[in-house]
Amino acid sequence: MQPLRVFLLGATGTIGRATLRALQADGHAVVCFVRPRAGRDAAGVPALLAGAEVRFGDVTDAGSLWRDGFRGERFDVLVSCLASRTGAPADAWAIDHRAHVLALAAARQAGVRQMVLLSAICVQKPLLAFQQAKLAFERALRDSGLVWSIVRPTAFFKSLCGQVERVRSGRPFLVFGDGTLTACKPIGDDDLGRYIAGCLTDPARQHKVLPIGGPGEAITPRQQGEWLFELFGRTPRFRQVPVALLDGIVGVLAVGGRLSPTLAAKAELARIGRYYATESMLVLDEATGRYSAAATPSTGSQTLLDCYRALAAGAPAPQRGDHAVF
Structure with a gap:
């Protein structure tokens, strides 16, 4: 395999770092373009991205x-x-769409003939601003004339680790509804990076939209809780949060948001x-309107x-940042 010269965006995130490791393992030369701080002291970023050339700048600025x-x-x-940090509309359109449009234009000037984009499986049912922004850039990429791959992963491990400490400390595991409303096939950072x-x-992965999950059967939030209770040797205790409560919160905030x-x-x-x-974070069957684990x-x-198991044994918990819910 001939090594390629790769320009990598989003390298300081957990998936970005895993992707960098996979690219390096394949022998590619990688330049990482990161924010001047990226949430850390600039001096620590090169060490975080060892083996890559790190360049600092503003991805929202064409110049x-x-x-x-x-x-x-x-x-x-x-x-x-x-990806945008919060998913809020202004952030989403600035990062998930416009920054990518600018990066694509600059890349074409630099002779780039191929782009691989990490998107999200939830854009199948776009009800939110960040999903619309991601889809808008997906369309731009498909129309660009470049060789393209759009990777849409299911849930990340870090998104599903928010209640580990709750269970460890003896508190109940929170679920929406009865805990079986949704399911996913979560994928680990390194597996996704290699993909x-x-x-x-x-x-076979080019000029395609690629939904991808991790190994095994789809799992529900209730199953996740049961695993944690077993690992910590505790009697299962679930607290059910009505979806109607979320609807009420959304409604109140929406009214206030007018002002x-x-x-x-x-x-x-x-x-x-x-x-x-x-x-659910699974492939959506457009004919039936249902999510399908078998099709994921x-x-x-x-x-x-x-x-x-690793977290229960003392491994450090992943940093979830703005995407933390629990």
């Missing part, structure tokens, strides 16, 4: 992308693991929470139960 990022050099592939890196050289931008943003975050409480492809070897 910075070209001047500080591509620097007039040639690249083979643009890979993006970049993304494989898109560079596997023709306050702050409340409007909070209303959107509440809508995001409700979405994930009621929609799987990859990799690490399961969510493996992750829970």
